[in-house]
Amino acid sequence: MTALLLVLTPLLPAVLAFLALVPEAKPVVRRLAWIAAVPALLTALLVPAGSEVVLDDVLLGLRLGLAAEARLFLGGAAVLWLLAALHASAYLELTPRTPRFTGLFLLCMSGNLGLLVAQDVAGFYLAFAQMSLAAYVLVVHDETAKAYRAGAVYIWLAVVGETCLLLGFLLGASAAEEFALTEVRRALLHADGAALAISLLVAGFGIKMGLVPLHVWLPLAHPAAPSPASAVLSGAMIKAGLFGLMAFLPLGTAPLLVLGTLLVAVGLLTAFYGVAIGLAQSDAKAILAYSSLSQMGVVASGLGVAALLPDAAPAVLAALGLYALHHGLAKGGLFLAVGARQKGADGGPLRPVFALVVAVAALALAGPPLTSGAVAKLGLKAAVETGDAVWLQGFVLLLSVSAIATTVLVLHALDRLRQVSSQRRAPTTEVVVLLGTTAAAVLAGQVLTWGAAPTGLRDAALSPSSLREAAWPVAVGVALAVGLRRLHWRLPAVPEGDLLTPLQGWAIRACDRLRLAASPSVLSTRSPMPWVRAPKLPADPSTTLAATTVAMLVVLVVSLLA
């Protein structure tokens, strides 16, 4: 049973992905795509930690298993993929492009869920690459100019990221002389070339996580994709970058000074940069994307602390898993909410329900008392404080400041969400699906985060001091937001993808130059070795050819006999 569940986790979505392209099965698969995530959910619930199944014949010896830290990731991702698949079945209009979306959505799901259960490098790489490449189709589905631009930036960064990962994995596998993930992680601690391997892995996973300055694809891709796709991009796929770092970095044995400092610095930079640029956005989905960026910065800085302080590493890694679960479902829920609103599924008698769902999700991100965000943030702070270093006080304070910033940003997002409008009123069945999945995602985020938190943490989160601790940043944030609103959000407008805009002019020029070179007859008609002029043969060379060949054979035979 365990083995079957582990195998079906990536396999069922992949099989359904293929079926989605078969004409006769298309409509059925479109409606039942959510079933693909069920094995993953069952795996997260039922499979004991540390179990493993080895498929000797597949790839380079595929190992699937459930590592302890993967359970929360897998559960959260499975719930979100399931709900997003349901949401998409109502969200997408039927066009000839729909099967393409459904198929690649499922392929992407297979990769995302597969990488969480992969226990060997080749399998992990396969799943990660499958997810990254397939997601391109989700980004460009709408086929607008905006989507194509987002897709182009996305795919090139994804390919570069995959290449970095491949090299990192090769170095790791070579050092370990084995492909099992745990061995590779161990080898990366001491082996020659480990520093290079780790740098490549951080770059590769950092692109996926959206760490500044590798983030430029993220705020373009999230708004461009259809909302259910944005939900999984933001809620599940960028978490894969975090998961990859957790799976491969050799944390918890010896302090990794350079890596830790880098991650803390880049993480904090990303956390505040994301908020700052996010506030200068006007599109709700772009704001949410920048908020995701900022949150991934927070977790990256937590990872940096784990790298610096090996004693704190186990607690921090556990806390990061909880944080990812909370953020994935809350943010995924918000993107689904945007989708519901785009389709006009928020009006009528259900309007208060919609408002409540959105408010809970947005607040949870900010983390006032009793929300999943409060537990996740407290868990992270408490875990960090198990370490022993003078600067930790400052770090924890920065986390609180980041909560203030997040509060301002999500309120800005809510403000902008009100301006998303729809021309149509969704029919009842659609409303049920669109709104139901949104509410389910948000609710699952609350329930699962509280449920998965250790008892001690749950009790601590309800203690008066923690309630205070959780409340003040949100209160300050709300006050700031109200103040800003009074000032009519007089903030500069920054285009989505910020740094990209100046970079892109340069890139386009470079690409144009390459394309220009693709004019006919360049190099194709000219011999590239003009200095070697072969002797001119008579007009009909076949006789000469035969003669030459025979002559050569004769020469050979004669000289060998001599």
Added chain:
Amino acid sequence: MIGEAFVPLALLACSLVPAAVVAWLGEAPGHLRNRWTLGGAVAKVAVVGLMMLGVQAGQVYDATLPLAPGLALELRIDALALLFVSLSAVLWLATSVFAIAYLAKDRSQRRFFTFFNFCVTATTGIALAGNLFTFFVFYELLTLATWPLVAHAGDRASLQAGRRYLRYTLAGSVALLLGILLFHGLAGALAFGDTAAVLALVEGDRVVLTAAFVLMAAGLAVKGAMVPLHAWLPAAMVAPAPVSALLHAVAVVKAGAFGIVRLVLDVYGVEATRELGLGLPLLLWASFTIITGSVIALRQDTVKKRLAYSTVSQVSYIMLGVGLLGPIGLVGGLVHLVHQGLMKITLFFCAGALEKLVGVTRIDQMAGVGWRAPWTMLAFTLGALGMMGAPPLAGFVSKWYLGLGGIEIGAIWVLLVLAGSTLLNALYFLPMVYAAWFKVPPVAGDSPDAARAKAMNDLFAAPWLVGPAVFAASAALASGLLAASDLSPLAWAELIVERQYLVPWPVPE
């Protein structure tokens, strides 16, 4: 034993007999000609399958025809020969099916299929050759047999391409011949695999051995299309698509690459090559070709030309793997011999199918073609992703082992070559894939989605034209997805290296 000698000859006969019969049949009865061609190809696959079991069990088949003292035609089937023969047998069957469909309306089918079958005979001979003399004989037969195929169309461009092909390959043959003579003068007539004798000569005759190696490698590199000896290959793109497919995946280019593999592994041997310090130059040359070929491919605007330069780049992966001279790199190079064949033949089948089905030959015509020929473009997409090295396709496995092989001998820079090649492959393959599935062809009066709703099922419309591409793509997928199984090309390559060439790399202090 009669049986042992019989098997290699039977393999040759599987293609030689159809060649003769097709020539004798004349132009008229198409069915008979097709039956003989396909029958020979099927029989060959069957014989190869049987032999595989034998070779896996350690059997060596040998047929020797002494011509004179010290000079013999020797056909021998070892694991390496079988790797190449099985690739060519399987892909030849697919190409035969494709060629029959592609050339259905052609006027000179008799000539085409005669030389087509003759060409596979020569390739089989190259694979089975047991010494340099035999190798050279079949190598030249291949040159002879391929020329009419390249110049098949008979127009000015084809004849010109044919002439260029001859100039290059003949010049290469001269170099190869000189190299062989030089080598024989020194070492005598050695059977492949007798490398201890060469190793013994390294001390005394370093210069002559090196010169002979360089001459032979240069001669082989012409057919192997290593930059700057590659220019005949893109020119030969005027040939019909099935010819391009076999040139690139099985016959001529592969024969050059296979020759270099034989040269390093079985003529000189890994240790002698290392002693002579010839690994690094080969490695550098291969790396240069990999990058340069891809850069030139970027600048092409016709589908087949771009694929041709991609071959220039990809075939040098094989040379790269051999040049590494370590067991893991060797596995990577040998397995790429098969993998590159599977992926590239997929791409050329697709190019041919696109040309016949929807009239697309230039890259800028590919807009929206995925909706008009979905199966073809699905196969093309798989082939292209494989070339980029995306898992779980075959190209990933090659790249994985080449990378590990590079690290194994301490040549980390090889990783940069692989990474650069991956990115360049993405740069010239992804835009084609993108155009096919995401761009919309300019159709008057139709909205994009309306134009797409008229998608057709190309596999059912032209099964013999599209089927081979789908088959080859599936094979490329399967050999990557099931790489660790006992039946995969990877397992076979590992068997070869383990059995024949296992040489631990002296670990640098």
